[in-house]
Amino acid sequence: MSTNITIKEKIFVTKPLLPSLLNVENEIREIWNSKWLTNMGQKHNLLENKLKEVLKTPNVSLFNNGTIALLVAIKSLDLPYGSEIITTPFTFAATPHCISWNGLKPVFCDIEPNTMTIDADKIEKLITPNTSAILGVHVYGFPCNVEKIEQIAKKYNLKVIYDAAHAFSTEISGRGIGTYGDITMFSFHATKLFNSIEGGCLTYNNPNLVRKIYNLRNFGIRSEELVEEVGINGKMNEVQAAIGLLNLKLFEKEQEKRAKVKEFYDKHLSLIKGIRIPKIANGVTNSYQYYPIIIEDDYPLTRDDAYTKFKEENIFTRKYFYPACHDYECYKNDLAVKLSDFSVVDNLKHKVLCLPFYGDLKENTLEFICEKLQKGFK
Ligand SMILES: Cc1ncc(COP(=O)(O)O)c(C=O)c1O
Numbered sequence: 001m002s003t004n005i006t007i008k009e010k011i012f013v014t015k016p017l018l019p020s021l022l023n024v025e026n027e028i029r030e031i032w033n034s035k036w037l038t039n040m041g042q043k044h045n046l047l048e049n050k051l052k053e054v055l056k057t058p059n060v061s062l063f064n065n066g067t068i069a070l071l072v073a074i075k076s077l078d079l080p081y082g083s084e085i086i087t088t089p090f091t092f093a094a095t096p097h098c099i100s101w102n103g104l105k106p107v108f109c110d111i112e113p114n115t116m117t118i119d120a121d122k123i124e125k126l127i128t129p130n131t132s133a134i135l136g137v138h139v140y141g142f143p144c145n146v147e148k149i150e151q152i153a154k155k156y157n158l159k160v161i162y163d164a165a166h167a168f169s170t171e172i173s174g175r176g177i178g179t180y181g182d183i184t185m186f187s188f189h190a191t192k193l194f195n196s197i198e199g200g201c202l203t204y205n206n207p208n209l210v211r212k213i214y215n216l217r218n219f220g221i222r223s224e225e226l227v228e229e230v231g232i233n234g235k236m237n238e239v240q241a242a243i244g245l246l247n248l249k250l251f252e253k254e255q256e257k258r259a260k261v262k263e264f265y266d267k268h269l270s271l272i273k274g275i276r277i278p279k280i281a282n283g284v285t286n287s288y289q290y291y292p293i294i295i296e297d298d299y300p301l302t303r304d305d306a307y308t309k310f311k312e313e314n315i316f317t318r319k320y321f322y323p324a325c326h327d328y329e330c331y332k333n334d335l336a337v338k339l340s341d342f343s344v345v346d347n348l349k350h351k352v353l354c355l356p357f358y359g360d361l362k363e364n365t366l367e368f369i370c371e372k373l374q375k376g377f378k
Pocket residue numbers: 065066067068091092094095137163165166187188189198199200
């Protein structure tokens with residue numbers, strides 16, 4: 001492989017999945033004709049039902065974005081005010097912020113070196129009489145250790161919440177990832193494999209949560225004269241739902257294309273000294289959300305150097321997740337943060353680089369990226 005090209009257009013870490021404008025126009029026309037723009041309309045309800053099949057879960061509640069969905073997920077479990085939720089610091093800001101916005105305290109736990117999800121073996125020593133839940137993130141679509149987390153939750157009577165923003169359609173031995181724990185959030189943000197521009201959903205097994213979540217998403221309003229809960233506005237509108245319905249027809253094809261991109265990267269990067277490619281466990285289906293690599297100490301450049309060199313060539317990789325959440329100004333002075341061991345995450349946050357990853361990535365761009373990494377940017 002020898003490429004002597006320059007990359008003229010900016011290459012970002014992802015490219016949104018977009019339905020054809022003609023199909024969007026038809027959907028919008030239907031919405032205009034119906035004059036029903038939001039508040040659990042026809043397209044909303046259809047998408048909710050279709051997602052039950054795709055995600056293999058008995059209950060789906062749609063939301064206007066993943067953050068409000070996660071906020072409501074935590075709220076729906078009626079956890080004691082001020083109690084602690086053990087979570088991962090290796091995630092997007094929304095995860096711990098949703099805990100804080102609920103008046104609860106995020107307690108950060110170190111991560112596992114391969115999957116980079118919360119280290120279930122380190123959870124127990126963080127449990128106090130104030131702990132009420134565990135919130136795991138299936139980061140990059142790598143599932144948390146769901147079995148061990150379930151055992152711990154049972155032993156200490158804790159609730160389990162999952163952030164599956166990166167794990168759309170992931171399954172463990174054929175079981176939908178959204179059926180683990182008490183409740184799971186998916187994000188349909190434009191950067192996600194399956195998107196409705198902005199959007200998200202909650203999935204859960206417990207039928208008793210249906211009414212509660214419906215209320216919390218809609219100001220607590222049950223009927224014209226009955227307000228049951230202190231709710232918020234989390235409703236997905238009809239235009240979002242229409243984009244979701246169209247993208248639902250396209251996401252599997254996009255996954256197939258991303259599988260080929262992954263194959264190319266794996267083939268050309270896996271033998272490079274100093275580059276590690278995290279492996280997805282047997283029996284787990286890949287969501288194909290991100291392609292993270294780990295740039296180890298024996299690679300000639302640091303992760304930050306590789307990031308900068310790529311940027312100079314118009315390749316915009318991402319340092320997900322640097323800084324880690326326990327480094328944020330709003331969390332770093334917490335006593336629990338100061339006392340905790342973050343040895344794995346504090347190492348990995350300087351080493352992970354997410355490479356451009358989407359179906360339409362051209363082969364010569366892929367060759368260019370791989371060659372730069374093979375030659376240590378020389
Ligand atoms: C891990 C994680 N959690 C939560 C969110 C928030 O989702 P949204 O952007 O749909 O609000 C995102 C991304 O956007 C995310 O990556």
